[in-house]
Amino acid sequence: MVKECTLTGKKSNNGYTVSHSHIRTKKIQHINLQTKKIWSDKQKRWIKIKICTKAIKSLHKLKV
Template identity: 40%
Template sequence: MARVCQITGKAPMVGNNVSHANNKTKRRFLPNLQSRRFWIEEENKWIRLKVSTKAIRTIDKNGIKSVLDNS
């Protein structure tokens, strides 16, 4: 699927637009995905991942190696 985070698995959700008159129409909530390159020191190469901003924060905190090993 195109709009899915490769680390966390976040995908689009379905909800409602609600007008002032309380009319409801379907809408999609899309995850905030970014295409990012990450340097893998052990393999001495770049990898490109489509990740959510939450996944970017997790990678910044724990490192790309540990995040890839856990997922």
């Protein structure tokens, strides 16, 4: 299963965990995905999608 936002297309990010002795180990920074039901005017029904929290915030800002 791909951890990707359906609206924005955001994916996981690669990074490093750096210890006190500066030893770097790889880690993956996952995006904050949430399942949300959104009303579709075209289909006249609720659609359940996986969406990141930044996109949810912008939807609230647009009053959708």
